[in-house]
Amino acid sequence: MTVVKSTLPEEALGVTGTALQETLVDLLGLSLIGKQAHWNVVGPRFRSIHLQLDEVVAAARSHSDTVAERAAALGVSPDGRPETIAATFALPGAKDGWVRDTEVVELMVSALEAAIGRLRERIEATEKADPVTQDLLISVTADLEKQRWMFEAENHPREDAADQ
Amino acid sequence: MTVVKSTLPEEALGVTGTALQETLVDLLGLSLIGKQAHWNVVGPRFRSIHLQLDEVVAAARSHSDTVAERAAALGVSPDGRPETIAATFALPGAKDGWVRDTEVVELMVSALEAAIGRLRERIEATEKADPVTQDLLISVTADLEKQRWMFEAENHPREDAADQ
Amino acid sequence: MTVVKSTLPEEALGVTGTALQETLVDLLGLSLIGKQAHWNVVGPRFRSIHLQLDEVVAAARSHSDTVAERAAALGVSPDGRPETIAATFALPGAKDGWVRDTEVVELMVSALEAAIGRLRERIEATEKADPVTQDLLISVTADLEKQRWMFEAENHPREDAADQ
Amino acid sequence: MTVVKSTLPEEALGVTGTALQETLVDLLGLSLIGKQAHWNVVGPRFRSIHLQLDEVVAAARSHSDTVAERAAALGVSPDGRPETIAATFALPGAKDGWVRDTEVVELMVSALEAAIGRLRERIEATEKADPVTQDLLISVTADLEKQRWMFEAENHPREDAADQ
Amino acid sequence: MTVVKSTLPEEALGVTGTALQETLVDLLGLSLIGKQAHWNVVGPRFRSIHLQLDEVVAAARSHSDTVAERAAALGVSPDGRPETIAATFALPGAKDGWVRDTEVVELMVSALEAAIGRLRERIEATEKADPVTQDLLISVTADLEKQRWMFEAENHPREDAADQ
Amino acid sequence: MTVVKSTLPEEALGVTGTALQETLVDLLGLSLIGKQAHWNVVGPRFRSIHLQLDEVVAAARSHSDTVAERAAALGVSPDGRPETIAATFALPGAKDGWVRDTEVVELMVSALEAAIGRLRERIEATEKADPVTQDLLISVTADLEKQRWMFEAENHPREDAADQ
């Protein structure tokens, strides 16, 4: 059912719609595993990481809204239902139960890293198809790269992680 | 692994932990299908319902955080991972693609109604087990009942819904 | 006409609906006599009591809204029309014309006292019928009891009120 | 009992006092029937009208305070007690129970229209008696005329109101 | 020196300019004696009156600014220098040293009463000369009459003032 | 097409409607030439005048909204379309391209002066027809006269403008 008419030609729309839908799932998934870690983290750095995770969640939620509304604005129905996220979420996930603070940091670094890698491909893919969408993906990437650095910086020095 | 010690005796903890975990999944699920409808609603009442849905989502997100942190405070690790929500979400879900405004209203009425019914059982179950948790479930219920009424009121008169 | 469906069984609904409707009239009446006193008080404590009465009015208005919306949420049409208030308001009322500050204090103590007595009965009545409504009535009571204390404290020492 | 001395000569005071007392009752009555409709409206435009009614109520409450304090400032004791409102409220009232959204709109248009007609007479009556009071009645009128237009605009086109 | 050209004809300008200059002095004087009383009041109602006086001062300062800028806008240089105020201030003044709270109330009632009487004459005088200025004087009067009532209400009952 | 019914008799409506429509065009035009000058001013006083012009624009926009909604409230459809403004705008306009700061000041003084003259005529015309509208035009005039003075004051001394 074509309900909302697109302002993009069909082919460009295909590329752009896929980029947006995949980004939506990545961001919704990130917001869920961020909250999961926010609640389950334990260890001496609990408070610091508990707060930092809420910033990731806030960023992921706000970007997911912009991304989904961008898809809708182009006439592509966005899909963020629980079953869709569970079926298509492709980043490293969260494990069950309480998690040590050092593990949380590693999880976030690798989840964000994977998300960034996928976003950089979509930035390239949308350059010709729709520079407006590309611009949006660029801001999402800038934000996630900043978050990744912050967790990465906490992870150092890796070899003597045991003495944290 | 017992990480966070509980201030409740074991049996009470079992009842309370289950009530909180189930409520968590209901609320996270509601926040996802609320957003899904927020993005995909179409029809003459688009703007009004688009905004109303965001209030449901905000309430669901905020209550889910309180509920999960209550579980953690009792020493029960909360589980809000995508796969858990997809596997255990028991309320009526959202359908795929664009949705007419009248259908969205009906979906929200029935999803909220189901959530409320389940919450009322847990209010009873936790009365002896943990009055602190019961009090929290009572506030969640009060909020969802208010939301349900607002959608229900929009649904009236049902028989001539076609002419909306 | 049953328009908004209730989430409560019939009998519980009867008890709860009555409790909410009676509380609504008490609160709307309090807000009107509070304003009446706010405008008509005279005496050396004018400013202090003029301001204090506006806090009672603000509380009464805000609680009346919550109570009426709770009734609606349960499928009971709330009735706050002028004729209904005039016909069913059962607390001590305000007298005509300017009122001395000491009299205003006494009026408020007795009006609040009567309202609290009636609320405590409804708290008991709704315990089984609807713990969500009971919880709401408990907060209203807590607030009115605090207001009553403040006026009562100003009324002391009663025997030498003449020398105030 | 003459308690607060007036800054107006007796005759002017008579005209002005009557104008203010009548306006006070109109506004308090409006605030009550506005809230009544706010709680009892049903129909597809529920949310929109529910919110709009709260703006009418807020305006009516705030103007009623200014009007009553203006009376007091002139040495006329204002009367806003439940029994006075019930006995002297002369605008079209609200009916019992749930009300369809289209009916609410019609009720508000006719209640505001009646209030405006009465205010315009008082504006004329107070021109010589007290330009300060006249100025206040002018602002109340401007506000109510704006509210009336907004409901009136929603009422159009009248002939096919049935298909809303 | 004609510096700022007027948008009013000469005669109208004379009337209006005088009304504004006299009002400016009344308001600046009020703000000074209001502060004087704010600092020097003593007695059991100290705090209440100390705060109320600051509201009078804030109102007087803000109106004096509007009045002076209105004069300037009409091409009449406003004069609010210390020597001008001292020479032309015509309201009852403040006495030297600490002042009992009951006396402060009486002083404010009589100073405001005098100011109001003078403003009402200027409202009449400017009606034809400049309705824009008249409108401004009307708002100043409304405000001062409200302040006067509040002090007057505190002054009651006068005959037993001794027992406050 | 009579859509929104008026609360004014026909003749009064004619006078009032014309006054409001003409004021609307004056204000929308002022807001456009104010912005034009805001962008194109050059000279040593650039910053000061750039900011001052934005205050004129903000005032003109806000008043134009009130004026247009007042017309609608009276049942007169307001007309603020580009072609209407271009066809009926009667104040001195802005010239093309960059403009020296001293010229901008002169332009604003003469545009505001013309607008004020036209408003004063409408204040007189609406006195009997609709005092509510008159009151609104009075506030617009007060504001524009204040703005005019500020630019006029900057224009002084005119004869030695060269040495600025």
Add this chain to the structure above:
Amino acid sequence: MTVVKSTLPEEALGVTGTALQETLVDLLGLSLIGKQAHWNVVGPRFRSIHLQLDEVVAAARSHSDTVAERAAALGVSPDGRPETIAATFALPGAKDGWVRDTEVVELMVSALEAAIGRLRERIEATEKADPVTQDLLISVTADLEKQRWMFEAENHPREDAADQ
């Protein structure tokens, strides 16, 4: 007269200057027809669309300021005078008088659609000429596409628009 020196080479400046001047007129025109509809809309969805139009107007005004200041920053005098808008505005305009809500929605969809089409051409044209300007046009487009979607979503289902 070259007043503000450009930081762009001549040819790039020609392309960029034209793109910015055309966008300025589109946005100023949109802000005027948005307000026109804001005041003249009638029908059951009045309130909802009245509010939504003010968001379009706020966005158009704010973007027009950024666009004009960007032109000035590049040394190109922006032209937003009434006569320029009337002469060069190329989007579908607003019709005279009251407008039914459904028509307003259609007008906004088509005006925004036309604006977006023209912006997309300018995004391409400025890519090499000035990426800074291109980036600005991209944000304007993103915003207008979001607004267009919202009106478009309200327009659905088109075939049974009669029953709204």
Add this chain to the structure above:
Amino acid sequence: MTVVKSTLPEEALGVTGTALQETLVDLLGLSLIGKQAHWNVVGPRFRSIHLQLDEVVAAARSHSDTVAERAAALGVSPDGRPETIAATFALPGAKDGWVRDTEVVELMVSALEAAIGRLRERIEATEKADPVTQDLLISVTADLEKQRWMFEAENHPREDAADQ
């Protein structure tokens, strides 16, 4: 001296008054030892714990005020004097001088644990005596349990605390 009359029967009042007075001392004591730790903590987690302690203090202060005013509202004079706290404070106290961060965490976990245990007994005791007071004690408990979890989570893993 019976000064403020109670709205509770005598026996209920005895139970409730004791519960409130004991809670008051617990909370005032907690606020003092929380600040003591806030000032004296040292160690690599200084900043994080320094801030977290201020949240405990803010919560304890705010709850102590509500608890004391609830006692007063029931006619029971609350006692929070230094000598009373020192004599009746029954939670684990703070030691003298600088304290290592890990010790602070342990102190807070055990002080909060003791406070919670005592509160749970009072919740039970007041259920029949005064549900309004019970409701208040429930909120205090919820808050302290959340605070306890946060310190507890930081304390993990206990056995290798040495490597923090």
Add this chain to the structure above:
Amino acid sequence: MTVVKSTLPEEALGVTGTALQETLVDLLGLSLIGKQAHWNVVGPRFRSIHLQLDEVVAAARSHSDTVAERAAALGVSPDGRPETIAATFALPGAKDGWVRDTEVVELMVSALEAAIGRLRERIEATEKADPVTQDLLISVTADLEKQRWMFEAENHPREDAADQ
């Protein structure tokens, strides 16, 4: 245990540390007796004094934090534990139970007077030892002297206090 190194020489540190520790106890004690009076005051001036006491408490709490952190900053561990306050608090204390408003005023005047006297000695003692600490004690004194005046002014006229 020397944990935080001082930036002051030993002797100066001794003087300064004592001054700060004594001031800390005075301020914490003041905050506790201020709250005690805030809850237990009765009499016609209840509201006014209830609010004024909260300003004293807020000031005392905020200064106590600054004073304790100043001690810590100089390497002196501050001691604000309940037992320390009870053992070393040297100002006039609060009596048990409800207190008449006039007595509260007298208590606060004498407690503040004693605190000020002690502070003035410490200002002298720290002048050479540490001007930074002296500066801090000067601000505390200025604040307490202002509070003392306000209570003192309410106490006047003393001889006829009976007629308040």
Add this chain to the structure above:
Amino acid sequence: MTVVKSTLPEEALGVTGTALQETLVDLLGLSLIGKQAHWNVVGPRFRSIHLQLDEVVAAARSHSDTVAERAAALGVSPDGRPETIAATFALPGAKDGWVRDTEVVELMVSALEAAIGRLRERIEATEKADPVTQDLLISVTADLEKQRWMFEAENHPREDAADQ
């Protein structure tokens, strides 16, 4: 009449009281001549100086309040009545009528300079008498010296003032 008891010995009180009373008059006078200039300034720098003068007035008013309340806190009745200011104001005053912007700058520089000179003498005089008052005078001086610099900086280069 000794009403408010002083916390200073008699001699110190004499010095301090005089310093505060003189400073009060200087500041009140400055606030009046600052406003006078704010209203009467003309010339190309009108807007800039009009705004800057309001900052001087705001500072002078706020400091005058602190200074007067300091006097009262020490038991010295402050005197800020119009006649006192007129009789004892010793700084360079404002001349009558419109004033050229360059003259305003010169007036402010010399008035502030005179005020600062007098304050520096009082800082010396109060050093022993009352360091708390000295500290207050120091802050007033710091503020006025900053204001003086800003006007002085505008006055440069003096010799070619003609070409401004």
Add this chain to the structure above:
Amino acid sequence: MTVVKSTLPEEALGVTGTALQETLVDLLGLSLIGKQAHWNVVGPRFRSIHLQLDEVVAAARSHSDTVAERAAALGVSPDGRPETIAATFALPGAKDGWVRDTEVVELMVSALEAAIGRLRERIEATEKADPVTQDLLISVTADLEKQRWMFEAENHPREDAADQ
């Protein structure tokens, strides 16, 4: 030492890292010379330029933070130490001592112009290397170009600068 891993390939990282480090130094340098001028400017336009410079400083500081954190996010350690800025700052610098307002304007125009030219080269250089960084440099450029225009506009007309 590779501490923070990069998400960019080595070559792209080289280009991007250099662009960011150079921009960082330009912006930190701008913030320092902007403050220097803010403090040292003299002349009749002092206030206007003093304020405008603080906007440049705020923008430069905020962009410098974003740029440095972007470098860190890419794994490139940013260098903003005093010695690095002094050694590598390549824009026109500030001269010693007080500076006439006209000279400040010229300095800012030329410093901003140089910064913009360097940024435009880096925009080109990073287009392929890292579009995320390019997007960031584009916003910095847009901002600086707006600032440059504002100073440039004040500089006009250059030939008769003498008569400013």
Add this chain to the structure above:
Amino acid sequence: MTVVKSTLPEEALGVTGTALQETLVDLLGLSLIGKQAHWNVVGPRFRSIHLQLDEVVAAARSHSDTVAERAAALGVSPDGRPETIAATFALPGAKDGWVRDTEVVELMVSALEAAIGRLRERIEATEKADPVTQDLLISVTADLEKQRWMFEAENHPREDAADQ
């Protein structure tokens, strides 16, 4: 060139000017090395220290502005140019590249300690020369000593720093 005249005698001015200029360089340098550490810190305490450093930077920037404007107010041109900072900055500096969190803490402790030592000398030097400047240096010192303590407290226990 003597541009801004001083309110201090020559000799006093020399001492004061030097104190202010040296303090300015210390503070600007601190703000730069604080930011450098803010960007380059790595290690498990990254987030905590990253945030704490921004508070040091904010304090240093704000104090540097006050110090420089104080110099200007006294007629001494402040010098905060990059080359001046690089040449005269005398505190321990920041090293190149990423820095471990424990090293950052040590760096900040020693830089702040050095700054404080230098400030204490200037407090003594300016006591006679200019108490206004002395007062300003005292507040700067108080703030830096508080910052130093916070880093120092984090540094404990030093001997087992390895196990952090």
